[in-house]
Amino acid sequence: MARLRGRGIVVTLVVVVLVVAVGLTAVWALQRQLIYFPDASDVPPASEVLPGARDITLETTDGLELGAWYLPADAKRDTGMAVLMAPGNGGNRAGRVDLARRLGDRGLSVLLVDYRGYGGNPGTPSEEGLEADADAAVRALVELGHPLDRTIFFGESLGTGVVAGLQQRHRPAGIVLRSPFTSLADVGRHHYPWLPVRTMLRDRFPVLDPIAASDVPVTVIYGDRDGVVPTELSARVADAAPSLIDRVVLEGADHNDAVMFGPRVAGAVERLAATVG
Numbered sequence: 001m002a003r004l005r006g007r008g009i010v011v012t013l014v015v016v017v018l019v020v021a022v023g024l025t026a027v028w029a030l031q032r033q034l035i036y037f038p039d040a041s042d043v044p045p046a047s048e049v050l051p052g053a054r055d056i057t058l059e060t061t062d063g064l065e066l067g068a069w070y071l072p073a074d075a076k077r078d079t080g081m082a083v084l085m086a087p088g089n090g091g092n093r094a095g096r097v098d099l100a101r102r103l104g105d106r107g108l109s110v111l112l113v114d115y116r117g118y119g120g121n122p123g124t125p126s127e128e129g130l131e132a133d134a135d136a137a138v139r140a141l142v143e144l145g146h147p148l149d150r151t152i153f154f155g156e157s158l159g160t161g162v163v164a165g166l167q168q169r170h171r172p173a174g175i176v177l178r179s180p181f182t183s184l185a186d187v188g189r190h191h192y193p194w195l196p197v198r199t200m201l202r203d204r205f206p207v208l209d210p211i212a213a214s215d216v217p218v219t220v221i222y223g224d225r226d227g228v229v230p231t232e233l234s235a236r237v238a239d240a241a242p243s244l245i246d247r248v249v250l251e252g253a254d255h256n257d258a259v260m261f262g263p264r265v266a267g268a269v270e271r272l273a274a275t276v277g
Contacts, residue, residue, distance in 0.1 A: 035203060037090040042120035050097050058136035066121045066133060069093055069112040070144060071100055077107035081273040082146035084111050084137050088157030092119035102266035108273055109146060113137050127203035134166045149173050152273055157229060161205025167216055174217040174276040176269050179255055180237040181229045182208040190230050212240040219246040219272045221265055223253025245275055
């Protein structure tokens with residue numbers, strides 16, 4: 001009887017291990033579906049939703065052609081500065097129109113980017129792919145007459161990981177990080193504490209380490225009620241930035257509240273541009 005009972009325990013343990021292994025394998029295989037939430041639908045022509053803007057095409061080194069919108073600055077207030085907007089992991093560029101308009105009204109030209117797989121663009125998002133997309137955006141801005149020393153990199157949420165890496169390859173005039181995290185693994189551990197996130201994660205998007213090693217002027221913006229990126233992670237990025245120009249904490253703001261795309265955010269970008277321009 002004892003032998004049978006022991007054999008039953010072993011069988012149970014084997015079954016549990018197999019179930020866990022299958023579950024972890026499924027999570028590993030599907031993890032990018034837990035990171036990227038693209039709205040892949042086609043977007044309208046830029047001029048229909050953003051007066052004065054025009055459609056442009058970004059050409060990546062791996063052969064993709066990506067749609068983007070370019071909005072020249074308001075002619076009467078043109079500062080000669082440009083903003084490369086690297087969005088978060090959801091939606092598409094049509095959802096960032098209001099912020100782009102606010103920046104244009106403040107004399108800043110804006111390149112509103114969609115990554116591969118977003119906004120009708122071909123391809124599938126990954127960390128390596130988004131790096132190539134951001135590099136293509138830099139090349140497009142230069143061709144449009146905006147040198148790096150007159151350009152601000154603006155990263156929103158996942159886009160903070162994109163621009164943190166981008167500024168290591170192409171030094172801008174300044175960086176704005178809206179709702180930054182220390183690394184994607186730290187966000188994953190917060191939301192999935194029972195998973196070995198650091199071991200499993202394929203796309204890393206470090207932010208704290210690249211920013212801590214950079215002397216590029218930085219503005220950090222975050223809400224103090226963020227349910228997606230824990231507020232303490234954003235605060236740690238700001239604390240670590242050697243050239244922190246401004247820290248803007250939006251009281252009562254969650255990750256995607258309207259205030260996170262509103263005039264206070266646009267004003268913070270304007271102040272940084274005035275400081276470094």
